[in-house]
């Protein structure tokens with residue numbers, strides 16, 4: 001019997017939907033432990049893990065320095081709900097990577113970071129509308145659970161029950177990578193737009209990098225119309241380069257959302273930006289935001305040691321070397337499209353080149369992906385359990401492991417395509 005059909009106190013058998021493995025029609029993987037590049041199930045089977053805590057684990061599982069820092073911090077007190085030196089250090093480390101940042105507010109999740117950034121943008125501009133792009137994920141706050149209305153640039157419709165249409169209607173959804181639609185929307189409604197929020201490399205519909213000029217257009221139009229540009233770098237921050245997608249593409253937003261890697265595997269999020277915007281947050285300013293656990297001592301210890309090791313070992317160069325092993329084996333594969341940006345990558349079962357937006361992503365053969373996923377799993381490779389999720393590299397992997405994995409992936413792509 002599937003574990004998610006067994007009577008469970010957990011809703012759907014899980015605490016977050018993708019873990020149910022429904023998109024690939026498999027049983028959930030129940031993890032007993034994890035170390036380095038591997039996770040182990042309850043039967044002791046070992047899997048090379050490309051989920052990597054959904055991108056949070058840039059140093060791999062249970063990195064000794066992170067474990068030690070967490071143990072030490074916990075032994076000095078797990079929760080203060082008060083100030084401590086580790087939070088200042090983490091804010092400093094984040095600001096050091098993004099020179100235009102004066103202030104950081106640590107929160108408990110990427111969801112909170114994005115929610116807070118949009119609230120700030122509305123406060124700064126006195127406007128309501130938030131523009132997002134189809135296929136981008138910014139957490140599960142009401143205003144982000146919105147799908148495209150008919151006709152493209154119409155106001156959003158709720159994509160989840162329980163989201164009031166009044167709230168969905170404060171979000172406008174546009175196709176990713178479509179500069180023309182962005183220009184048109186601003187020309188028509190520029191004075192109502194508080195913010196544009198975007199994953200500067202989309203990673204929640206598989207990896208879809210920005211087309212040259214797309215981010216620049218967002219920067220230009222938001223500046224012209226007095227709206228704020230928010231980069232949601234919860235996934236890409238410290239992953240596609242030290243200074244994120246902003247640094248990689250040389251486009252600087254007004255507000256930056258971070259998460260995942262900066263917590264070293266513990267729950268975290270952050271909003272960051274210049275003082276004139278950030279100082280609107282309470283207690284400095286009138287925009288309310290708070291958190292019992294925000295910037296706690298254990299998560300800050302994990303984040304600080306992670307970012308320190310990243311700098312000391314120049315992990316971005318290392319991830320690039322690992323990525324090139326995959327490039328060699330996978331970029332010439334037929335019938336699939338392999339896309340990589342730094343330490344994140346995707347395989348789309350799709351002919352005709354890399355997809356540019358969600359509509360193109362949706363043309364992929366999800367049934368072929370599901371077959372592929374199951375066979376990889378049986379061969380000890382854990383791919384993300386959905387064709388719409390990114391695969392992640394980490395520094396616990398090495399070239400030999402990836403060489404072997406890439407060969408297996410090659411073989412099984414061909415098989416899965418045959419059906």
Ligand SMILES: *Cc1c(COP(=O)(O)O)cnc(C)c1O
Nearest residue numbers: 109110111137138139232234235
């Ligand atoms: C993971 C993710 C979030 C949500 O972060 P949580 O910590 O799961 O709330 C938001 N935006 C992006 C781009 C993400 O990848």
